[in-house]
Amino acid sequence: MTQEQLRLAESAAPTTPWKKFGPYLTERQWGTVREDYSPEGNAWEYITHDMARSKAYRWGEEGLGGICDDQQLLCFAVGLWNGQDEILKERLFGLTNGQGNHGEDVKELYYYLDSTPTHSYMRMLYKYPQRAFPYRKLVRENGRRNRQEPEYELLDTGIFSKSRYFDVFIEYAKAGPDDILIKVTVHNRGPKAAPVQVLPQLWYRNTWSWGHDDTKPVLRETAPGTVQADHATLGHYHFYCEQAPPLLFCENDTNGARLYNLPAKGLHFKDGINDYVVEGDKQAINARQEGTKMAAHYQFTLQPNESRTVRLRLSKAEIGAAFSDFDQVFQARQQEADEFYECIQENLPDPDVRNVQRQAFAGMLWSKQYYYYDVNQWLEGDPAVLTPPPERRKGRNHHWRHLHNADIISMPDKWEYPWYAAWDLAFHCIPLAMVDAGFAKHQLRLLTRDWYMHPNGQLPAYEWNFSDVNPPVHAWATWRVYQMDKKLQNGQGDTTFLEAVFHKLALNFAWWVNRKDKSERNIFEGGFLGLDNIGVFDRSSALPTGGFIEQSDGTSWMAMFALNMMRMALELAKTNPVYQDMASKFFEHFLYIADAMTRGGDGLFNLWDEEDGFYYDVLHTPDEERTKLKVRSIVGLIPLFAVEVIEQDLLDTMPEFTARARWLIDNRPHLAQLVSRWEEPGKGARHLLGLLRRSRLKKLLTRMLDESEFLSDYGIRAMSRHHLEHPYVFSTEDDDFVVQYVPGEAESSMFGGNSNWRGPIWFPINFLIIESLQRYYFYYGENFTVEYPTGSGTLLNLNQVATALAGRLTKLLLKDENGRRPAFGDNEMLQTDPHFRDNLLFHEYFHGDNGNGLGANHQTGWTGLIVRLLQLRG
Known part of the structure; x- marks a missing residue:
């Protein structure tokens, strides 16, 4: 085992809490629901970015490249000042949902480069302009643009021209669970000498101002460059700052005078360090050298290509020579991180593939x-x-x-989705x-x-x-x-884990059945199901026609849910036969949903369209009319996900389950015919449960793998490109509702316009498509082939198709033969600059035609799935 694997094994014990400190500090607490106490519930306006430096938060803290303990009592982050900005750079800036022409968006450049699971080693990079940060320009220009225009990004402002910026690397290495070494290295990438101030900050989350416990912790200077941190529950810590810089102290309390025109109560508020450094207000900090927030004040002037490093240490133990073993510990942790990932990546020889995967892991762990x-x-x-x-x-x-x-x-990410x-x-x-x-x-x-x-x-x-309501994928993930x-x-x-989650998911399944099957016909109406603007209407709101939508995706998710639960029950039944009854229950429920998908639950109407070879949502109006909403989107592909293969050997050990299944098949022939090939042993005596029989599967895949429809060079689009020239229009007496293929940012205001399911490529759906094709292959083997792409004349089995799709998705972030990454688009600095080109952004989704990264640009929560696909790609 590697040293990191040993730390992981030890971390569960209270005596060796290697995960006690980690990157648990969010990058945006302002503009969150938790901090919103307004009557109208406008979280974006209640605490703004401008207010954030002066407002003590109730529920959490934020910082740049920061860490904290697992209850967020003691926090550390980095502050910066270039001598030009009107405020310290203590937190990331971005637009609120109302300011951006495509919704909220962080307007900074930063990268998570490395992290081990115990956070024994972590590294990130922040790019800090040397000129005044263009706050107002970003707000003004994005406010001017409409939904048909692209977002105005930080790189577009020209602030990084002539490389006039600092690369700020923030690194952590743990000498022990309560002993964290910190290194901040600043590089001048510009052509001229430039000043920079580095202000590492340590502070306590405010737990004393709310009337529950007024016990106040304290930070105080005990020697030049040394701070003692005392907290009633967390205990004592020591913070060491190499070279003994000046230490600045204030309180993590709200500046009511600045924010609310209240009489000033006390001094040295949360914004005290900012006011001292930027405005020269010497009264803003506490001359007694104590408080609940502090910063070490380092000042440098860096020549072109010069770098300077600040070394710090946060330790529970008092250390006499805090920096004597500093470099050795850092070197050891970096080497151990390399050894850990060498085990993960042993089958990935390509250096670029390794780099992409490792940064994806870093993004997941930093989030x-x-x-x-x-x-x-x-x-x-x-x-x-x-x-x-x-x-x-x-x-x-x-x-x-x-x-x-x-x-x-x-979290999905630490700024846009904290x-x-x-x-x-x-x-x-x-x-x-x-x-x-x-x-x-x-x-x-x-x-x-x-x-x-x-x-x-x-x-x-x-x-x-x-x-x-989100899609019920918890059982699949479990x-x-x-x-x-x-x-x-x-x-x-x-x-033990499986059983604990299974019981709770059985309750969740019952909630879906009782709340989202309006007519008790096993057709589900789930709502928007996380797909925001994919449909004709906002599916989570009252319809302009009245009535409700019988959802192809909602019903398919429930079929998948039932199969996932059945499979877990069969696993648990290996050691406890009582679970065979539960497996039978979910098997039967799957059959009823499959029947409803085919016959509409009443034998009169179904969600499958034989002529189109596709599944559609159905609008059910109060006058009992039903209309297929013929939008070709991933809503019609989700039935692929409801598939499970059971081997005969497993059935032989489950007599009660097998007997019940046999009874249903013998006595409910209309249900039996819906289960693909149950009677015929497949490859290796396997049995297939799925919503799609062979003929329907081939029809659906023919459309999905058509490059004029769903198949992009970079994966499966969320909507068919057919709707570019042939938009779907649904007309009522009052309005026309139009759905058109939009490959990039949303042009609709539905859900605030801050995401788009009408054309771009999303990793989660693609990942499930690939997994489903692999399961179908597990049953059909080499005997089932489809054209890939449709019309090409090239026949591939389903495993080959899955591998090919993984290759299309992963090339979004990998260098092509010209050394360019499609996700970087036409930005030459990102594509070619040696200080940019190998640092990855993991976007929320990608342009359906050219692969450009869009939406939230650090959402490894979605796109982190690339780590699995990189191992599958051909």
Whole structure:
């Protein structure tokens, strides 16, 4: 075992908490639901970026390249000043949802370059302009642009021209669980000498201002360049700053005078260090050299190509010579990180492939955050501050009073999505399981805990609206992580984990059946299901026609859910036969859903269109009319995901399940014919359960693999390109509703216009398509082939198609024969500059025609799935 693997094994013990400190500090706490106490619930306006430096947060903290403990009591991050900006660079800047022409967007350049699972070594890069940061220009230009124009990015401002910027590398190495070495290295990439101030900051989250516990921690200078940190529950820590720079102290308290024109109560507020450095206000910091926030003040002038390094150490133990072993520890941890990833990447010889995969892992691991949200307390307010407005009692999340979150959770990213999302988290767990299966299992278990999951069985969607409905992929992720972990453990599966999650997911399945099957016909209406603007209407709101939509995707997700639950039950039945009954229950429910998908649940109407060879949503209006909404989108491809292959050997050990299945097949022939080839043993005596029989599967794949429709050079588009020239139009008496293929950023205002499912390529859906093709191949083998691409005359089996699709997806981020990455588009600095070209951004989604990266640009939560696909690509 490598040293990092040993640390992972040790980390579960309280005596060796290697994960106690990590990158758990978010990059944006302002503009989040938790901090919003406004009557109208406008989180973006209640605390703005401009207010953030002066406002003490209630529920969390933010910082640049920062770390904290696992309860976010003691925090560290880096501050910078180039002598030109009007404020310190303490946090990342971005546009709010209302400011951006395509929704919210971070307007910075930064990269997560490396991290081990225990965070024993971490490295990130922030690119800091030497000229004044163009805050106003970014707001003004994006506000001027319409939805048909691209976003105006930081690189577009010219702020990095002539390489007039600093590369700021922030690195961490752990000498022990409570002993963290920190290195900040600043490189001048520009042609002239340039000044820079580096301000490493240490502070406590404000837990004393809300009226629950007024015990206040303290930071105080005990020797030149040395700080002692004292906290009632966290204990004592020591912070060492090499070269004994000046230390600046203030309080992590709100500057009410600046923000709210309140009388100043005390001095040295949260923005004190900013005011001292930028404005020269010597009264803003505490001359007594103590407070709850501090910064070490380093000042350099760097010549062209010169670099300077700041070395720091945060330790629970008092260390006499804090920097004597500093370089040796860093070197050891870097080497151990290389050894750990060498094991992961032993079958990946290409250096660029290794670089992409390792940075994807880094992004996943850096995006673990401490998330604190007690909804009941948030609704009721705190004793020492103003009572929340009465509107809150019937507003956002008021049905979720039981929810109390205070955990380290995998987030989609740390700026645009600094909160967990149920179906995002399920996908995160697949790549996370490759490096830390224990953490992946913990995440899946966490979301089903009583203090997360609603008493009615619903999983919380995300903080903007916990009651929104995400696709039920938690069971799929649970089964996949279980299988991955079982393989890593030499065939020993963690059935305790599987059983615990299975029981809670059975409640969630019942919630879906009881709440989302309006007519009790096994046709589900789920809502927008995380696909935002994919359809004719906003599927989570009242329809302009009245009635409801019978959803192809919602129904297919439930068929997949049933099969996932059946398969988990069969696994558990290996050691406890009682689970055969549960397996039978989910098998039967799958048959009923399959029947409904084919016959509409009443034998009169179905979601499959034989002429088009495609599945569509069906609009069911109050006058009992039904209309197929003939939009060719991934909504019609999701039926592929409901597929499972069962081997005869397993059935032979499950007599009760097999007898019940046989009875259904013998006595319900209309159900039996819906299960593809159940009676005929396939490759190696296997049996196939799926929504698609052979003929339908071939028709659907013919359309999906058509380059004039779904198949892009970079994967499967979210919508058929057919709708570029042939938009779908649905007309009512009052309006025409148009759906058109849009390969890039959204042109619709639906869901704020900040994501697009009408054409771009999304990794999660592609990943599930590839997995489903592999399962179909597992049954059909070499005997089932399709044209790839459609019309090419080239016949491939389904495993070859899956591999080819993985190749298309991964080349989005890999260098082509000209050394260019499609995701970087036509930006020459990103493509060719040696200080940019090998640093990766993992975008939310990608342009359906040219592969350019779009949406949130650090969303390894979605695109981190590339780590699995890189091992599959041909």
